[in-house]
Amino acid sequence: MKRHPILLLAAVYIAVFILSFSIGRFPVGPAELLKILASRILPIGMDWTPQAESVVFSIRLPRIAASSLIGAALALSGLVFQTIFRNPLVSPDVLGTSTGAGFGASLALLLGLGSIGISASAFIMGLLAVGIVWMIGTRVRGNQVLGLVLGGIMVGSVFQSATSFVKLVADTDDTLPAITYFLMGSLAGVGTEELGLIILPIALPAAMLVMLSWRIGLLSLTEEEALSLGVNTRLMRAIAVTAASLMTASSVAVSGIIGWVGLVIPHITRMIAGSDAARTFPSSLLLGAAFLTAVDTLSRTLTTSEIPIGILTSFIGAPFFLYLIIREGRRGW
Amino acid sequence: MVIEAKGISFSYGGRKVLEGVSFRLGDASLAALLGRNGAGKTTLLRILMGFLRPSAGSASADGKDISRISPRERARMIAYIPQSSPIIFPHTVRDIVLMGRASSLPVFSRPGKEDERRADEVMESLGILHLSSRAADAVSGGERQLALIARALVQDAKVLLLDEPTSSLDYANQLKVLETMAELRDRGYTVLFTTHSPDQALMDTDSVMLIDDCGHIGITDADTLISSDRLSALYGRKLCIRRIDTGRNERIACVPE
Numbered sequence A: 001m002k003r004h005p006i007l008l009l010a011a012v013y014i015a016v017f018i019l020s021f022s023i024g025r026f027p028v029g030p031a032e033l034l035k036i037l038a039s040r041i042l043p044i045g046m047d048w049t050p051q052a053e054s055v056v057f058s059i060r061l062p063r064i065a066a067s068s069l070i071g072a073a074l075a076l077s078g079l080v081f082q083t084i085f086r087n088p089l090v091s092p093d094v095l096g097t098s099t100g101a102g103f104g105a106s107l108a109l110l111l112g113l114g115s116i117g118i119s120a121s122a123f124i125m126g127l128l129a130v131g132i133v134w135m136i137g138t139r140v141r142g143n144q145v146l147g148l149v150l151g152g153i154m155v156g157s158v159f160q161s162a163t164s165f166v167k168l169v170a171d172t173d174d175t176l177p178a179i180t181y182f183l184m185g186s187l188a189g190v191g192t193e194e195l196g197l198i199i200l201p202i203a204l205p206a207a208m209l210v211m212l213s214w215r216i217g218l219l220s221l222t223e224e225e226a227l228s229l230g231v232n233t234r235l236m237r238a239i240a241v242t243a244a245s246l247m248t249a250s251s252v253a254v255s256g257i258i259g260w261v262g263l264v265i266p267h268i269t270r271m272i273a274g275s276d277a278a279r280t281f282p283s284s285l286l287l288g289a290a291f292l293t294a295v296d297t298l299s300r301t302l303t304t305s306e307i308p309i310g311i312l313t314s315f316i317g318a319p320f321f322l323y324l325i326i327r328e329g330r331r332g333w
Numbered sequence B: 001m002v003i004e005a006k007g008i009s010f011s012y013g014g015r016k017v018l019e020g021v022s023f024r025l026g027d028a029s030l031a032a033l034l035g036r037n038g039a040g041k042t043t044l045l046r047i048l049m050g051f052l053r054p055s056a057g058s059a060s061a062d063g064k065d066i067s068r069i070s071p072r073e074r075a076r077m078i079a080y081i082p083q084s085s086p087i088i089f090p091h092t093v094r095d096i097v098l099m100g101r102a103s104s105l106p107v108f109s110r111p112g113k114e115d116e117r118r119a120d121e122v123m124e125s126l127g128i129l130h131l132s133s134r135a136a137d138a139v140s141g142g143e144r145q146l147a148l149i150a151r152a153l154v155q156d157a158k159v160l161l162l163d164e165p166t167s168s169l170d171y172a173n174q175l176k177v178l179e180t181m182a183e184l185r186d187r188g189y190t191v192l193f194t195t196h197s198p199d200q201a202l203m204d205t206d207s208v209m210l211i212d213d214c215g216h217i218g219i220t221d222a223d224t225l226i227s228s229d230r231l232s233a234l235y236g237r238k239l240c241i242r243r244i245d246t247g248r249n250e251r252i253a254c255v256p257e
Helices: A005-022 A030-038 A050-084 A097-110 A115-139 A144-169 A175-184 A192-211 A213-220 A223-228 A233-255 A261-273 A277-301 A309-331 B041-048 B071-075 B093-104 B113-125 B141-154 B171-186 B198-202 B222-226 B230-235
Strands: B003-012 B015-025 B029-035 B056-061 B078-081 B159-162 B190-195 B207-211 B217-220 B239-245 B250-256
Touching: A005 A030, A005 A050, A005 A261, A005 A277, A030 A050, A050 A192, A050 A213, A050 A233, A050 A261, A050 A277, A097 A115, A097 A144, A097 A175, A097 A233, A115 A144, A115 A192, A115 A233, A144 A175, A175 A309, A192 A213, A192 A233, A192 A277, A213 A233, A213 A277, A213 B093, A223 A233, A223 B071, A223 B078, A261 A277, A261 A309, A277 A309, B003 B041, B015 B041, B015 B056, B015 B207, B015 B217, B029 B041, B029 B171, B029 B198, B029 B230, B041 B190, B071 B078, B071 B093, B078 B141, B093 B113, B093 B141, B113 B141, B141 B159, B141 B171, B159 B171, B171 B190, B198 B239, B198 B250, B207 B230, B222 B230, B222 B239, B230 B239
Parallel strands: B029 B190, B029 B207, B078 B159, B159 B190
Antiparallel strands: B003 B015, B003 B056, B207 B217, B239 B250
8 A cells, every 4th residue: 555555545536526426415426427527528418407517517516626625735734744843743723824824814804805815814824823833943942843832832822812802803793603604614605716716825835845745755854864965954944834834824715724634634644655755745635635525525415504614524533633642652752 | 085174163152162173084984083971072073064163163075165065065975874863754764765865866856766776775785675664663773773874875975974873772783883884984985973982982993083071182093092091081080991802803992990
């Protein structure tokens, strides 16, 4: 499995992708789905209902594309943060990026800014949060990782309070519910427009990270070891933090805070693909996409009204993380 | 490759650690660096690696000032094996060795077939090829140390700096690492290692450097040390240094009086 993780995970992703179309209020079977998708490029006679076509292109495809994109983004950014901070316990949530981005989005909602305003605000605040944590972590004497984690808790708490303040002053009739629902994390409101907004800020950094994966992986060594191997550690770390923060902040900007993906998926990726970043980076994209698409399918089908996906990812992620702590703890972190 | 220190001084805060350190190590030489705890052994290695800038003086490799060359260029001249290399993610031994190719590869690429062949060749020469697909946290300390040496060798640098390479190893593994360093010297490498053991510093080395508590360095060799009390002065204990005929060769032992 460690030899061809990418092929295996690609197969898993394709299976989840097809399955996700066939589950829901208007199921579209695999054969029908393939025909409908292929009809856009091949001359195929239409033997399906217009309703099925509209479900595929207007409802399910944007949603599945969004869950794939966001799942991939959260998984890879978590993996990148774990690599460069040399700690398997950090994630975009731990470092305050998500909380910062959540505050940015809430603020934009309060101020009535449009979807571009929400994304921009989420991104800037997410980057600001990780920047502050970085500054704290690098100035701590001794255990730098502890400094980062404590800095993340501190910065996360400040942004959390700032978000609470925004909620406090928000209009209780429309703005407050919008903010609250947004922060729970959901893909329900993601349409083609939102998708268009995040596709580049996620795809470009992801491509950059995959291309630089092997070299970024060297940052999991100590600073001096990486330097002694000839790695420009400052530049690589700056690229990695910016790219991962851009992906996290873009995800939060349209889907709210979907926790745990960035922590748990990197662990499962390493179990499947080993530790070489050149293999784990692309693998985490596929696994993250498959995971979030599967969970999102559950979130829209489990009950009659939709369950925000952030609630489900923590129900699944938290116990799994406990299992990892017990399992990995024996090996000694 | 020649590595040279000229009048290097260094202080941490107000505390002088190194004072006017000068020495020159040529091709195919094996040198040991002895000194008490906190004497500045690691500091000196870190200056030679360009991680720290000396407050006075300079370090150079083949005449090039180490603090003025890029990490990439430096990595092709000098390889560094740190005292400990904590394992955060369980890379395989082969993955670790391949990391040594970083300075030879373009930024956007990863090691290819040719790099893997090089890594296998080096692992074979150090007798660890059979461990190549094992996780680094599933091999012994000695094997891990050899993997780090292999990583340094695929770097194609001609100078190897090792910080206490034997400190956490059992006796057999200590000997294996010491013998490996001597073999590398015979293959033309310039090798400098730090150690707390006078016996190791006297075993098969070409020169021994002593850092005293005032940060001065004396460069000497085993023959001189036998007939002087410099080691006793360094450690503040009366030490006896004797040649011992093992039947096959002659070794030098250092014992307290």
